[in-house]
Amino acid sequence: MSTRRNARPAVKPGARVRYGGVTWQVVALSGQEIHLVGPDGGGQAVLAGHLFADPGFTVIGADTPQAAPQWGLFETAPAAAREKALAWRRHVREVECGLTGGPGSEGTVRPQYDPQRHTLAEREQAKAQELTALGFGRVSRTTVQRMRLAYRKQGLWGLLDHRTTRASSPTGRADERVVAAVREALRRRRGRSRGTINGLFPLVHQILADRHGPGTVPVPSQATLYRLVTTLARPGELPTKPVRQVPASIEGRAFTPATALRPGEQVQIDTTRLDVLALFDDGRLTRPELTIAVDVATRAILAAVLCPSATKAVDAALLLAEMAVPHPARPTWPHILRMDRAPALPHQRLAALDERLAGAAARPVALPETIVVDRGKVFVSAAFTAACEHLGISVQPAPPHAPTAKGIVERTFGTINALFCQHLPGYTGSDVTRRGPDITHDACYSVPQLQDLLDEWLVHYHHRPHQGLRHPLMPKKALTPNQMWAALLAVAGHVPVPLSGRDYLELLPVRWQSITPAGIRIHHRTYDADFLAPYRGQASPVAGRSGKWEIHYNPHDVRQIWIRLTDGHLTEIPWIHRDHVHQPFNDHTWQHIRTHAQHHTHGDAEHVEAHLADALDQLMRRVHSGHATTTEQALVARTAAVPLPAAHHPQHDRGQGANDPTEWGQDDSIDDLDEIPDTEDDEAGLPAPRTGFGLYDAHEEADKW
Structure with missing residues (x-):
């Protein structure tokens, strides 16, 4: 079988690698150690982290994987x-x-x-x-x-023919000397009363005469000068623009194999409406859309994402990311649902390779080799196929009008409806004949709450025997997905070379935003940094995006974003109040704060944002001190990295005065957030890192090993 182009290189027995300036051959893998044999016959055992962190490390004979595709630019x-x-x-x-x-x-x-x-x-x-x-x-x-x-x-x-993507100069073919004179005239006018554009032309003529001599530079027409002044002026400098005070300092047919013999060899993906009503943010009661990825070899549900509306390419890309990384266990889950407590999983061997798996949920993890999808526009879109191509995943569209090509994932939807949905309030049944007379009064869960319940149920599902999973040595015994994963992992395992941090940033969701004089505004949050000074109020050089800039963001931690500037690299920009809020939070938590604080926020945008940041900090204090309500405790638990104390009812603990949110946690110092009490098993983690995007540094990890 030919090797798939652009597949991620893998270190396995027989492979030849370049390490320390010498060519070695891999002879064995033992836990976290990789045994190498050199050209002179000498052997060496190297930790996987040190091997991957070597600057000259390569897998000889493997195709060099391409960088993450800049698909947002390709679509322009x-x-x-x-x-x-x-x-x-x-x-x-x-x-x-x-x-x-x-x-x-x-x-x-x-x-x-x-x-x-x-x-x-x-x-x-x-x-x-x-x-x-x-x-x-x-x-x-x-x-x-x-x-x-x-x-x-x-x-x-x-x-791509890059002549079609090259942005035209905002000044066109105008003489650079005239452009410099217009810029200088605008600079001299700053800080003074705004006059007409015509009043600026004599100053431009004077600057040209002083710098180059009278009559040396041909003066362009009045229409050209109008266009140059309008293009080069900052917001608020022209009388025809809205007045804004700007500080002067701001500068063929698919083939479906009948069987799969190793985890990730074939993964089937599909989307359907969940048979349960959910309460949306706008107050509507509607069935959310569920997208799942099922591994054929182990019948494991590698990822499941609920969307309030139709699934988009970003949601499908998030599904790919969830398949290849361990799923963190929630602090409120029973310990038996963690991987280090599951008897069927080889957690000791896996934790030797990556100690973070000890705190993961007891669910299989696999990077797909082949994905079978239907011909929905999301899964055949250019963005989804480009992400799969970058990760070395082969995409096989199912034949038209052939539902049996994805029979496993279709049957899994029935299992979810039978074992999960029918036990929830607001269950709609499989058709109208099985629907209750008034199910709208029973629906009480929002989409994020349903996602939390589904994540916990999926761990139980992987402990349940599956009649389609049989071991060759025990054909009469049905295995669980976890047991089948452990059995196949022992005979088909390998160590994939981890992705780089730049690749993870490129695969984050993308949005396009303008850079205002105050920074970048997203959902009433301001992101700003000093290096944005030359770009404030300026249009992006990307053609087809109306002057907006490419922004990447992590939907699970919105304390920072990443922007692609003219150098082509993604640069981090923090939230201006990031140092005030010491724990990660998502947009759902932020919208909760905005909803409950909207009657107490008055004044300009900066004052409102500071008030919301303080309300968010008070919420974190209440949760970590044990004085939060059940709703608040569940809200923060979705993004918390440490176990949280049980929710208290303030009206029972503090009397009538506890109903005032401003009185909760007033005696708690900021240091209390770092002094989380240990659990019974001494497994309380440290607070979440202040920045980053969920990656580890190879050198630091290798030193810890």
């Missing part, structure tokens, strides 16, 4: 340019392996592109002649070679 290109890039990808793949779909795809290899009969140079020459005949223009072999190398380095982004 014109449709014709995107279609041409997709056409080039098919031709480049045919030159490399003979098949337009890539290695392992279906189809017949044409004789002129057969790698067994022709060299790469001959195949490039044949492709150049074919493209010239098809109307691509005069295409030479050098052009085909350049496109092939660009695809290897940058993926689909490298095949």
